Amino acid sequence: MKIPPLVDARAVLGADEARRYSRHTVIPQISLAGQERLKTAKVVCIGAGGLGSPVLMYLAAAGIGTLGIVEFDMVDDSNLQRQIIHGQSDIRRSKAESAQAKIVEINPHVQVVIHQVRLDRSNAMEILKDYDVIIDGTDNFATRYLINDACVLLKKPYIWGSVLRFDGQATVFFSDYGPCYRCLHPEPAADTPNCAEAGVLGVLCASIGSIQATEAIKLITGIGEPLIGSLMIYDALAMSYRTIKVSKDPSCVICGNNPTQHGLADDYDAFCARTTLSHITARELKAKMDNGDDFLLVDVREPYEFEIVRIPGSVLIPLSRFIDGSAIEILPRDKPIILHCHAGMRSATSLAILKNAGFGDATHVEGGMLAWTEHVDPTGTVY
Secondary structure, eight states, X not given: OOOOOSSOOOOOOOHHHHHHTHHHHTSTTTXXXXXXXXXXXXXXXXXXXXXXXXXXXXXXXXTOSEEEEEOOOBOOGGGTTTOTTOXXXXXXXXXXXXXXXXXXHHOTTSEEEEEOSOOOTTTHHHHHTTOSEEEXXXXXXXXXXXXXXXXXXXXXXXXXXXXXXXXXXXXXXOTXXXXXHHHHOXXXXXXXXXXXXXXXXXXXXXXXXXXXXXXXXXXXXXXXXXXXXXXXXXXXXXXXXXXXXXXXXXXXXXXXXXXXXXXXXXXXXXXXXXXXXXXXXXXXXHHHHHHTOOOEEEEOSOXXXXXXXXXXXXXXXXXXXXXXXXXXXXXXXXXXXXXXXXXXXXXXXXXXXXXXXXXXXXXXXXXXXXXXXXXXXXXXXXX
């Protein structure tokens, strides 16, 4: 979906800036007007970690006029495997201040505004209201719902990214033109492990973060078609990119036809911690199997993973078949469907596709094979 430029060009480039950005301005789609829009723009990144690092560095180099950083954490040596905006000398330093120093070194023409606080319902609206684009570099669901709701209420675009092990996802939520995060995930998926629990390939952050930065540039300058209504899925092991369409949910509580939520929610942590019928634990799956319950267990991993280790009785239907719609044509509608993958991310994506297709009795397994081998069958191969 092509939309108008988000920012009107007001800033004028100086002579040294004209030289610095010459590789941009010679591109016809960007030109001098687009670079002036970038200089005029104000972009905030929530988090200066794995995703925030490439986002902030590339947007600084691109000439964004004002970069905001919302970050309360300190640099730890476990961060350095992927959070490339920080270095060895920054350990035990404020991440916000460390990121600010690196940005100034990359481009002294960028104004950096740091917010050394945890984003919550008491400060989100006030912090985000003055920015043109909001980019999510966080790693927890409660903050994602908070950012989404604030962006819907403020009518701001929300550039979302997620990484786990070898898998990454990215999209743009902009309720003026398409769906919001709640349209994709109406129920919390707090069962999916975070990077600290499941790990993440460090360079994966650069791939997804650069996509987020690219989407910001496209929105600001009005070039190309941003990922509004399209969820991009990246598999680093297969080196494949896929996109699936995400539609605006008419019944969405905050951006639907008749919204019931007109402000920020009272408690995002409690909302994401609740148990829903769309998620079961590995132990609950085992109990269903032992009871002889009638359901179809679907493994959405890749064939090579299925060969390494599998849950007894499962059938393999890879995520790609949910994305292209062929899985929906063969799945039964007269019995419950339980999905699982390696850690929970791919099965959650498959579940969202099934829910949108009317499979109301579908669910997925918290933590996937990792949870199965930890809580049910410790003899299974862990990979």
